[in-house]
Amino acid sequence: MSRELENTDDEPPKWMKFRSLLVFSILLRVFLIVYGEWQDAHMEVRYTDVDYIVFSDAASLIASACDLLVGWFVHKILRERKVPEKICTYSVMVWLLNPFTFTIGTRGNCEPIVCAMILWIIISLMRGNLSQAAFWYGLVVHFRVYPIIYALPIILVLDSQIFRSGQKPALEDWNTGQAKTPISNTERKTFLFNLSTTLKSLFSRERIMFALISGGVFLACNAVSFYFYGHKFLHEALLYHLTRTDPRHNFSIYFYHIYLHYERQFSAVEKLISFLPQFTVQFALVFCFSQDLVFCIFLQTVAFVAFNKVITAQYFVWFYCLLPLILPWSRMKLKWEGLLCIIMWIGAQTHWLLWGYMLEFKGINVFLPLWIASLLFLAANTFVLVRIIQRHRFSPLFRRYESSTSSKNITKLD
Numbered sequence: 001m002s003r004e005l006e007n008t009d010d011e012p013p014k015w016m017k018f019r020s021l022l023v024f025s026i027l028l029r030v031f032l033i034v035y036g037e038w039q040d041a042h043m044e045v046r047y048t049d050v051d052y053i054v055f056s057d058a059a060s061l062i063a064s065a066c067d068l069l070v071g072w073f074v075h076k077i078l079r080e081r082k083v084p085e086k087i088c089t090y091s092v093m094v095w096l097l098n099p100f101t102f103t104i105g106t107r108g109n110c111e112p113i114v115c116a117m118i119l120w121i122i123i124s125l126m127r128g129n130l131s132q133a134a135f136w137y138g139l140v141v142h143f144r145v146y147p148i149i150y151a152l153p154i155i156l157v158l159d160s161q162i163f164r165s166g167q168k169p170a171l172e173d174w175n176t177g178q179a180k181t182p183i184s185n186t187e188r189k190t191f192l193f194n195l196s197t198t199l200k201s202l203f204s205r206e207r208i209m210f211a212l213i214s215g216g217v218f219l220a221c222n223a224v225s226f227y228f229y230g231h232k233f234l235h236e237a238l239l240y241h242l243t244r245t246d247p248r249h250n251f252s253i254y255f256y257h258i259y260l261h262y263e264r265q266f267s268a269v270e271k272l273i274s275f276l277p278q279f280t281v282q283f284a285l286v287f288c289f290s291q292d293l294v295f296c297i298f299l300q301t302v303a304f305v306a307f308n309k310v311i312t313a314q315y316f317v318w319f320y321c322l323l324p325l326i327l328p329w330s331r332m333k334l335k336w337e338g339l340l341c342i343i344m345w346i347g348a349q350t351h352w353l354l355w356g357y358m359l360e361f362k363g364i365n366v367f368l369p370l371w372i373a374s375l376l377f378l379a380a381n382t383f384v385l386v387r388i389i390q391r392h393r394f395s396p397l398f399r400r401y402e403s404s405t406s407s408k409n410i411t412k413l414d
Helices: 018-042 050-054 059-080 085-096 099-106 111-126 130-143 146-157 185-200 205-229 231-242 255-260 268-273 275-289 293-306 313-320 323-329 334-360 367-390 404-413
Strands: none
Touching (some): 018 059, 018 099, 059 085, 059 099, 059 323, 085 099, 085 323, 099 313, 111 293, 111 313, 130 146, 130 205, 146 275, 205 231, 255 367, 268 275, 275 293, 293 313, 293 323, 334 367
């Protein structure tokens, strides 16, 4: 993404190698955890968010450990796809040295745990260990509902031309992707053919196995939770998300409408209709990019958060952990296009926070300007997402085993 990444043959300086970066990241997080304890004890504004205390006093240590694990997983995924070490290091820095991610982990937030689980699922798929990937997928959807959106692209890549019994799937490496333009005509035709054959062979052995294991783990975890907590668990963990109406101010464009009409009961149709833009965008992204699995789930996550009924800052971590995995395939230069996207996204967020501060801390009625700021933030998210798509080098995660039949059909398409 940056101009510096163009020189891919050079090794990073010794002080910037992955091991040095990891050691520095550990020391930084230890310092912040110790500082957080001091601030909580001596200052009016706490470092540890009150919402995070409900886990345990060890939450910061566990979350920070998983935060570091995410960095290690990012490096491992990129190296397995033969990304040069220098680019790997720069990409990992986007996670490990991101002020937002290391702050939210040291404050005790559980999102880094979810991020680590999702990256481990990707690693398991890359190694051809479908049963392990399915187990962790069922577990992470129980832990957090939002990864359910990854089910369709994962199912679509579980193709018999990719996953063969007893064989590790072949990966498309970084060097192969360098020669490609952003989705050529032939690639698009080939993808559409692959999609049609995928739909015809939907009930393959690999897909059935993944669905049974992940679904079984998900149901088993929910059954155990339901046994201990009853209908309260069922409502707060699952059903609540379908009909959630939160009148408190947040980044979502829906908050103002909910705030104005919160005193009357919303019908089930009104509560569910807000999912329509989300579902439409999700299906469009999956249809276009499912074979480029990592890029697809990154786009899905950004779009899911941007169009959600409730958006809080911690949701941004969901796609931050995937961003380093797509940067090596981006044609976007940090100067100036990359900087423009960063400034626009952070600027729109800061603009919203200024109005939020005036409402929450000063008690000034700025609901309308705050809602306009939410609209601008959605526009900024959409702009950045479109630019990322336009500058991305389409590169399927897995290489297909070409059969004679498919080769003939692809030739006919050309």
